Amino acid sequence: MKEVRVLIVDDSKVSYMMLTKMLEKTNFKVCGYAKDSEEAVEKYQIHKPDIITMDMNLPDRDGIETSRHILKLDPNAKILMISAMKDVSLMIKGRAAGIRSFLQKPVDPNEFIDTLLLLYQNEMNLHTILEESYIKPLVKIFQRELFKLSGLQGKMMFEETRDVDFDVTGTGVIIGLTGNPSGRMIIYATDITMIEFARLVLNLSDEEDLSDEEAQDAFEEAANILMGNYISKLNDLLKDNEIRIAPPGMISGNKIRILNTKLKSFKITAKTRIGDLEMSIGFARRQDEWM
């Protein structure tokens, strides 16, 4: 997920500091702060933020009035109203003005991040969300862990492989994903590449022996480490869902067909000097999601 820039409008510096603190370690970055209505309009034009958090009570004009001004300048501005009072009439007035979401003070950090995420995601093509939030971090982690585990520099590529079945010849590690969304991933390589990779992971010299089974175990463990890292990063990034990984399973043979039915899937390839290490990750499609 790319960095999402947030402008905070609040007459209380303490509120500003608290909200900023909540967004630390997330992909939301506070790009500016305005303490009153006039400054809010000015800072909006300077920073062009992705999202604005708007306090209701500002010294010069109220939050709804300020939002109207900003929305006149940019009808696509995404505004989250944060106020001490969250009554229905305020919400109706706010919605009529074009405010997208409302939160009440004191703001719960998780709710805050969820609301920002929703506000941001609603505007994006769902495919882009999946790619930005789920796949791009995975490509980076794949590359990093590959290097950490084996010293291999991978040239990374990824593509969407919707409904395209594929074959595995060699060894594949299958790891189920549960939570929201659920899914599965398979990391696979030819046996020659898998064995070479295992030798690097285990740091074996040319004289040292390695059985096929030991090589597969090392490959499985590497896949497990990679996925563990990925999922914890994902859970950190997308605070609204907790995804877990099942223990790894393994397939081995020639031309094993893997079906992608009902999955929104991506293929990631790491091209290395010992051959390609490939990964297919698929997320379950639900009725109204990922379509």
Place this chain on the structure above:
Amino acid sequence: MDVKFVNPFINAITTVLPQLGFLTITRGKLSTREKAMPSLGVTVLVGFTKSVRGNVAYNMTTEAACKIASTMMMGMPVATFDEMAQSAISELSNMVTANAATNLASMDFEVDISTPSLTLGDNFSVKISDIQYLVIEMDIDGNLIEINMDLH
């Protein structure tokens, strides 16, 4: 491997399958296995997380998979394990696993299940555990489904 996880799966099969049009469902032998199993042709892998972790692999021949798919589609002839049949088997494993998960929950084991991975091939092996695990054979109107389970 704990034998107490066997019944939730047997119950799931004997509950779900009659609703899909299968008539005679009997439990075959229960055995253990170590290391990799040969795929019979169609193997569906499902991962478990939360209070019970592990994998379950439903293993069957392509022929059995076609016959099972045919029954699920009201007797429509299924000559090859095509997309429709694949979807039926995928759905079947989903339903059985979800039902088993409910049974586990009633035993106070909260579980979450992954999307099933459907794998096909003439000659491949599947490994779900490094240690001993259980294999339950189920006879579904004369078709064998082997449930390999490694749950902890």
